[in-house]
Amino acid sequence: MGETLRTLLVGVGARGKIWSRLLADEPLTETVGYVDIDPGNLAWAADRFGATPEMCFATLEAALEAARPDLVLLATPPMDRFGETAQVFDAGAHLLSEKPLTLDFDEGLRIVEAAEAAGLAFAVGLNFRYQHCVRKAKEIFASGELGAPSFSQYVYWRNRDGRRPGLNRFPLTMRQPMLYEQTIHHVDEIRYAYGRDVRRVWCRCHNPPWSMYRDDATVIATLELDDDLIVNYFGAWSGQTKINDFLWRTDCDEGALAQFDLFADLRIARGVGADEFQPIALPAQEPLVDDARLMLSDVARQILAGNLRPHPSGIDHLKTFGIIAAMEESNRTGQPVEMAAFFAQHEVPRHWLELPPD
Ligand SMILES: NC(=O)c1ccc[n+]([C@@H]2O[C@H](COP(=O)([O-])OP(=O)(O)OC[C@H]3O[C@@H](n4cnc5c(N)ncnc54)[C@H](O)[C@@H]3O)[C@@H](O)[C@H]2O)c1
Structure with a gap:
């Protein structure tokens, strides 16, 4: 890894189009490829950001093989994230994933475990x-x-x-x-x-x-x-x-x-x-854009400094994700959910839960 993170953007839809712009603006990242199953979105990246044909891919697998990125930014819908994250870590790339990480808490836990086992940085896009x-x-x-x-x-x-x-x-x-x-x-x-x-x-x-x-x-x-x-x-x-x-x-x-x-x-x-x-006087921000811009800079800076748990970290995210899953469970059962019992039932390592919030 040099002075910048060679970054692959996966998903050039509504959110990915914003990420394309933020990645182009960010001095700590260099976009080395775009992945989307919709050729129209790849054409958009070519038109707006000069993506050459060699930088445009229909599958994550082909992109990882050809572009060899330092960092992957996942901006796909959350339904297939488990498989996507496994491919990213197998390719030895760090990961910044959009929320929701997945739609299944146990899958989310396994993604965090995979990042830790691979010794790769993993952050979740909580730009708010x-x-x-x-x-x-x-x-x-x-x-x-x-x-x-x-x-x-x-x-x-x-x-x-x-x-x-x-x-x-x-x-x-x-x-x-x-x-x-x-x-x-x-x-x-x-x-x-x-x-x-x-x-x-x-x-x-x-x-x-x-x-x-x-x-x-x-x-x-x-x-x-x-x-x-x-x-x-x-x-x-x-x-x-x-x-x-x-x-x-x-x-x-x-x-x-x-x-x-x-x-x-x-x-x-x-x-x-x-x-x-x-x-309280505060500077103006373009909603969902300038906050993500700050997050991208922060995550890139941390990864380049060698931090494998850059905040907003995957480990910290298990606590937010767990609450969401517990809310769904409470809705289903009509009962309140004790978070300690929820995390114990899902076998989340205690030392992760004991880390202070990011
Ligand atoms: N953090 C935020 O503020 C914020 C805001 C909006 C969306 N999001 C998140 O971003 C993610 C994407 O949302 P969106 O609004 O861009 O959705 P979208 O449907 O507009 O875009 C998804 C894109 O992914 C592409 N895609 C689907 N499957 C793919 C695959 N297997 N490989 C490559 N590309 C694939 C689609 O063709 C599409 O272009 C979601 O998880 C959403 O929650 C976050």
């Missing part, structure tokens, strides 16, 4: 952690300036048109689309910002009669975190109107912190007598 709002919230909670967080409400209320041109189609028919495609980001933000792990979850998933999604587009959950922090979570992709809503508010010993917009508008209320929130 790189939003300025989320980073700032983490900093405020860690500083203790508001005292300990006690309870929180997280409301993500959307009307997501899954048939919109340019948007992926697989969530329309996949199992639990809201939970695995969207809530996974939110739960990861929650763990990350508070720097605490979830001890117990209860969850109910639901699909309104008008939903365009085959499986549940609404998720309602209670998350109990370390030190008796409780989060009331509501996520919906099938709001009946186009009136969207977002709030992530946390009340703490010495005031409150709240984010009023999906990717912006963080405000703080200092002191128990505060009667209004004060805005």
Whole structure:
């Protein structure tokens, strides 16, 4: 490995097109190939980023053989990730995979085990952690300036048109689309910002009669975190109107912190007598792009420095992924799930669980 990571992009769909741009902009990566089963997307890469025919591949196998990348960026739908990750590690490449890692927790665990056994770096694309709002919230909670967080409400209320041109189609028919495609980001933000792990979850998933999604587009959950922090979570992709809503508010010993917009508008209320929130000035970010840009730089820098567990690490991701799988289990059984019991049942190594959150 030299000064840059020779990177192979797999999947040049809605997300992969953004990754093409971010990889081209990033000085620590050099794109050495594009893989997609749709020749139209490879033609797009040729047109926009000058991908030569030698850099365009219909299969991951052929691309790994010919391009010999240092890093693979997987931006395919999650259904076949287990096989894809095995091919990547067999080829000796480091991996940055889009979320959700897979749709099966045990498969996810085996992917992390494979990366560890191969001695290869493995990160999962939790770019929401790189939003300025989320980073700032983490900093405020860690500083203790508001005292300990006690309870929180997280409301993500959307009307997501899954048939919109340019948007992926697989969530329309996949199992639990809201939970695995969207809530996974939110739960990861929650763990990350508070720097605490979830001890117990209860969850109910639901699909309104008008939903365009085959499986549940609404998720309602209670998350109990370390030190008796409780989060009331509501996520919906099938709001009946186009009136969207977002709030992530946390009340703490010495005031409150709240984010009023999906990717912006963080405000703080200092002191128990505060009667209004004060805005916190933060630089603007292009949502889902600039956060991913920061993540890519960070992951590339860590890998080039020899860090085999670059954050957001695969090992850390097992805790977020486990919560999502436990939420699905709770929805199925109607019972809360203790995360310690869940991880023991799935035989997640204890020393991984004992690592501090990323
Ligand atoms: N982190 C984020 O903010 C964010 C945002 C959007 C999507 N995503 C994730 O990115 C992933 C891809 O989503 P998308 O919106 O780009 O989906 P998409 O359906 O638009 O694109 C997937 C692409 O992968 C290609 N593909 C499918 N199977 C392939 C294979 N075996 N080999 C090579 N190419 C293959 C398809 O032809 C398509 O071009 C998903 O896991 C999704 O959750 C993440």
